[in-house]
Amino acid sequence: MKVKMKKMVVMLTTVFMVACQSTDLFDEQAKERDTKAQYAENFSKSYPDVTLNQNWDYSNKNEAYSLPSNINRSVTRGSATDYQLITAGEYEVENSTLTWMKGKLKDGQDNRKLGKPFYMKAPGNSFTIVPIFQGQASSIWELHAVIDGVDFKVWEKGQDVWVKKNENSDWQTVSSLSNTELNKNTQNAYKVKANGYTFNNIPAGVEMYFYLTVTNVTNSKYNYTINSQMSSLNGMMLALNDCPRPANIPEDYEVMVIGCEDVYDYGSVKSDNDMNDVVFMVYGKPEVPSTIEITEDMTIERRVTLRYMIEDLGSTDDFDFNDIVVDVADVCNSSPVFIDGIFNGWNDSDKHQEAIIRHLGGVLPFKLTIGNTELEEHEGVLGSNPDEKYEVNGWNKNKHNISVMVKQSKNSTVYNNVQFPKAGEAPMIIAVNPSQNWMEERVSVPSSWFYIPE
């Protein structure tokens, strides 16, 4: 009986409180709605060509890999802003190199046994990478380098690659060979030349690796590879260190060859794993990057980071998206699994999630919720880079369950509830790659960040 009484009292109190607050609450919700409506109107005025009907996630969700710290000790870290990638000029591929490569990477044959997945370390001198061969492929890829965690786009398929069909023909671009993507290759060319790309100012021992990512496919069978990351770490590249030095590379240079595979097994699609869909040569004086084989006893950290750029609605006509910038990451430790000596995937442990508040560019106090984790209220600060790290959980990189409660400037009792936008809504949060820098204060993000219908 006593229990029942208590319940009754509690219920009555609740009803009473709701009754008292309802006018204020209604008022506050109306103010929040007004602010958001104003924001949406201003957004459409500022970005007249940008459709609201889009997915506001611009991240590629690429994995970043890093070596265990025991291998990485005593490295003088460079500053990424000093790293330099420049065009090295044209390089004419020696036919002897191609003959050697074709003998090694037999077309259509599973060549994976020729090497283990690998990581690289910068040699301390400049080095150059040049595409020497393009095989048959209906995909369009980009070559990226990740150096000390910083992602560089180096090259994309066909870019500055020329062929001579026969002794007497003129040089022509490989893209001009055919209308069909599959036939834009250097397979039967009499001569090949291509631009090289030189890396400068990278200190010795800095961790690096390459990966190929598919940006477009002309055969829908291979659609699943779009935005993929086929890297030297997941067995999609081979390092061949026994390549003879071509005669047109001076003696004091070291040379290596990297063969890449652009298809992996998926459902009914089987890769031929011949590792020659595109082949690069790397040369450097006196050294090329060293390769570190990834073995069973090694643990690699794998991390997928999304950068959320957030508007705090402090003003409704500013789209700098820098009021709160937070990186959220899925992190795990992984050991490679090999079957018959061939890389077969990762064995993951210690899966966890991290958030790092990178930048604050608004003055309003806010409460950030990521997944199931509500962080303590933060003061707004204009122009600081706190790099505050938090363990979080329950975040989903595809669902973007992240939200911010921001105190309204004119009404300190009113919080704007800012959530990741659905298609059709004006964005107050966008997701980008962690390499994307945030804007200067009160400089709106360019409309090119968004999808603009033709």
Ligand SMILES: [Ca+2]
């Ligand atoms: Ca292949």
Ligand SMILES: [Ca+2]
């Ligand atoms: Ca802003």
Ligand SMILES: [Ca+2]
């Ligand atoms: Ca701002």
